[in-house]
Amino acid sequence: MNQAITGFHRDEEKHWVADLACGHSQHVRHDPPWQNRDWMITERGRDEHLGVTLNCKKCEVPNRLVVFSRTASDPIDIRNALNSLELLGKPFNRNGAQHFLPGPELLRHIILVGCSPSLALTPDTAEGDNLCTINIPPATPISTHHYFISGPRTSAPACPHCKHALHDWHQHCTQWVLHPDISPQCSECNQAFDPRKLTWRRAAAIAQTHIEIWGIYPNEGIPSEQLLECLQHTNDAPWDFVYL
Ligand SMILES: [Zn+2]
Numbered sequence: 438m439n440q441a442i443t444g445f446h447r448d449e450e451k452h453w454v455a456d457l458a459c460g461h462s463q464h465v466r467h468d469p470p471w472q473n474r475d476w477m478i479t480e481r482g483r484d485e486h487l488g489v490t491l492n493c494k495k496c497e498v499p500n501r502l503v504v505f506s507r508t509a510s511d512p513i514d515i516r517n518a519l520n521s522l523e524l525l526g527k528p529f530n531r532n533g534a535q536h537f538l539p540g541p542e543l544l545r546h547i548i549l550v551g552c553s554p555s556l557a558l559t560p561d562t563a564e565g566d567n568l569c570t571i572n573i574p575p576a577t578p579i580s581t582h583h584y585f586i587s588g589p590r591t592s593a594p595a596c597p598h599c600k601h602a603l604h605d606w607h608q609h610c611t612q613w614v615l616h617p618d619i620s621p622q623c624s625e626c627n628q629a630f631d632p633r634k635l636t637w638r639r640a641a642a643i644a645q646t647h648i649e650i651w652g653i654y655p656n657e658g659i660p661s662e663q664l665l666e667c668l669q670h671t672n673d674a675p676w677d678f679v680y681l
């Protein structure tokens with residue numbers, strides 16, 4: 438899924454990483470002659486690439502429970518909150534990002550429901566991409582900006598004014614994430630709308646901070662009240678959840 442670059446940072450090995458509108462990040466290596474990206478060496482070159490899209494493979498992996506808040510929260514506070522509930526196990530490198538294996542109390546706070554819910558809690562019981570891991574992306578660096586979190590199951594929401602399906606939802610929301618002072622406009626009724634007012638039927642979210650719990654099928658795992666409350670204490674704001 439194409440996602441716009443919203444910023445850059447360096448990893449521990451000083452390699453440049455692009456921050457994307459979805460909350461994921463991606464290395465942008467300048468590695469001639471294999472990858473010629475000399476633009477990323479200069480600040481000006483990086484600035485010129487804000488808004489350019491990269492294909493984010495992580496967005497295409499289905500079966501994630503995303504617990505999110507519209508208000509920013511410090512990832513260290515989130516991590517401490519999850520640790521206090523014994524939700525996090527060992528750190529685990531997954532596709533270049535830090536994830537955690539499930540802690541001993543994970544199933545107390547992610548309540549499995551449905552006919553035959555299954556969750557692969559350890560690497561040796563996982564098949565393909567279904568291993569349950571948890572990651573905590575950074576909060577948006579700019580206080581007025583949000584992430585737009587969507588996935589392969591996200592479908593067009595209705596325009597809040599005329600109720601027509603907004604077929605350009607991905608472009609509208611990604612542009613708004615980059616330029617929150619410019620409201621997108623419905624192509625049917627031409628009225629401006631606030632992407633935060635859209636209804637996604639738990640299949641997309643606009644958030645400033647979030648946690649991804651991978652390997653959970655839609656509606657098969659629900660965060661416990663205690664987990665949501667514990668997260669609320671980190672930023673004094675409500676938290677909600679969606680399935681991607
Ligand atoms: Zn992504």
Ligand SMILES: [Zn+2]
Nearest residue numbers: 596599623626
């Ligand atoms: Zn409309």
